[in-house]
Amino acid sequence: MADLFDRFESLRARRDGLVGDGGHDPFQVEMDEVLSQTEAMIGGRRTILAGTNNYLGLTFAPESLKAAHDALDAAGTGTTGSRVANGTYSGHKALEQALSSFLGKEHAIVFSTGYLANLSVLSTLVGPDDYILMDADCHASIYDGVRMGDAQIIRFKHNDAADLDKRLARLAKKPGNKLIVIEGIYSMLGDKAPLDEIVAVKKKYDDVYLLSDEAHSLGVLGRYGRGLPEEAGLEDDVDFIVGTFSKSVGTVGGFCVSNHPQFDLLRLACRPYIFTASLPPSVVASAKASLELVEKGGALRKRLMRNAERLHSGLTALGFTLGGDVSPVVAVVAPDVEIGVAFWRGLMDGGIYVNLALPPATPQNFTLLRCSLCAAHTTEQVDRIIEVFAEVADSLGILPKQSKKKTALG
Amino acid sequence: MSAEPSDGASQDVRAVVLEVLQTFNKTGVTLGDGTRFTEDLNFDSLLVMEFIAALEDRLDISVPLNVLPDVETVGQLVVATEQIVREEHG
Numbered sequence A: 001m002a003d004l005f006d007r008f009e010s011l012r013a014r015r016d017g018l019v020g021d022g023g024h025d026p027f028q029v030e031m032d033e034v035l036s037q038t039e040a041m042i043g044g045r046r047t048i049l050a051g052t053n054n055y056l057g058l059t060f061a062p063e064s065l066k067a068a069h070d071a072l073d074a075a076g077t078g079t080t081g082s083r084v085a086n087g088t089y090s091g092h093k094a095l096e097q098a099l100s101s102f103l104g105k106e107h108a109i110v111f112s113t114g115y116l117a118n119l120s121v122l123s124t125l126v127g128p129d130d131y132i133l134m135d136a137d138c139h140a141s142i143y144d145g146v147r148m149g150d151a152q153i154i155r156f157k158h159n160d161a162a163d164l165d166k167r168l169a170r171l172a173k174k175p176g177n178k179l180i181v182i183e184g185i186y187s188m189l190g191d192k193a194p195l196d197e198i199v200a201v202k203k204k205y206d207d208v209y210l211l212s213d214e215a216h217s218l219g220v221l222g223r224y225g226r227g228l229p230e231e232a233g234l235e236d237d238v239d240f241i242v243g244t245f246s247k248s249v250g251t252v253g254g255f256c257v258s259n260h261p262q263f264d265l266l267r268l269a270c271r272p273y274i275f276t277a278s279l280p281p282s283v284v285a286s287a288k289a290s291l292e293l294v295e296k297g298g299a300l301r302k303r304l305m306r307n308a309e310r311l312h313s314g315l316t317a318l319g320f321t322l323g324g325d326v327s328p329v330v331a332v333v334a335p336d337v338e339i340g341v342a343f344w345r346g347l348m349d350g351g352i353y354v355n356l357a358l359p360p361a362t363p364q365n366f367t368l369l370r371c372s373l374c375a376a377h378t379t380e381q382v383d384r385i386i387e388v389f390a391e392v393a394d395s396l397g398i399l400p401k402q403s404k405k406k407t408a409l410g
Numbered sequence B: 001m002s003a004e005p006s007d008g009a010s011q012d013v014r015a016v017v018l019e020v021l022q023t024f025n026k027t028g029v030t031l032g033d034g035t036r037f038t039e040d041l042n043f044d045s046l047l048v049m050e051f052i053a054a055l056e057d058r059l060d061i062s063v064p065l066n067v068l069p070d071v072e073t074v075g076q077l078v079v080a081t082e083q084i085v086r087e088e089h090g
């Protein structure tokens, strides 16, 4: 008799192959106790967290904690309803106003997660006669969002404005709107979009809109943390900005902002906005408080970048191959999945948590030991991360400097 | 990078599809219109994406992801690709 779960057989085999032989399971890490933004007890060991996307370390910001506590006491543990029913409180509206004034766009909509923000916007903004032109390295939530909609989905080569240009040129004679979708900082390798080149291409054609997912760049780039568009001085050229509260804002939730006068109509069109419960008041309150800290967070951004540079140059000096330029995401490329898993376990045994990222969730089939830094990491913690990377590479016999073969992790 | 599809419409799309596909043929089956991507070529979603990108380069076209769910065999891909070549270069 066929079992319902037979269809997962290859998944099971792959999982067992990766984690079957004991040791830490990369997909079942349990934080027994979170000690701070940068440390947790994992499996009885004090562990430095270097893979949390908690870029500014705001998860324990006193202002945000207080706002969350107050809202919890005042408005309860949850809204028990959709934004379009009983789930919009004054806090949700205040958060939308705060986003709108922070990002300088007329309209803002808050969703329950960034994933749902992408599903919502990408599945409804464009219709059957329209085209999505998305960067091939876009996040799974973008792939899922465009698949949920009816537009024609075209991928252009990662960060290749000339390839985008070619594809737009071929569509120029076709009616229908075109929506370019990019990310400010790409989540896996930490590389930035060439926004100036993409905007220049966009301006060559009619009926082209630009959406940027600033999940990893909000709070990180720009003097005031408004992301890549601010850093590049191109905020007016990005028509839609999607973002999340689950990274630099330190809580959970998603949003989209735009100047389009009819933007609010999306509230009546997006199923992942309508058919899910709204964020609880405490989350909404802490997101709003943290956004203020993001805007004022110049000093945090400096510390974050200093940490990023230190980790990037330390790992480069050891001979590791890194996925991109200096950014708060520092991705070490492992030669294959087996070494990647062994390396990740070695890091855990050494008290360092990073993300193990495997194909197909990674660009170019890379196996990645993906670190993300936090403004709250101390110099000593960053140095310890580098030290453990060196120790593990050494114990696996793949430290590029020592083995003459420059291929290992290099 | 790509062949110049100067006479796009008349270009032998089938031959190009087969030629590009041959570089992704790890199972060694003989390629024909009936060859199935999943069953015969063991393609997973990642390999499909890589193959389509190579085909796009070669023919200087964009293959919308939307066509992929309906494509099970090489023959079906040839038909879909011919239509795109006609639309984009015809």
Ligand SMILES: Cc1ncc(COP(=O)(O)O)c(C=O)c1O
Binding pocket: A113, A114, A115, A116, A118, A139, A141, A183, A187, A213, A215, A216, A244, A245, A246, A252, A253, A254
């Ligand atoms: C680029 C990108 N977009 C969207 C998301 C989803 O964000 P959230 O965690 O709020 O669902 C993520 C994070 O996973 C991301 O990396």
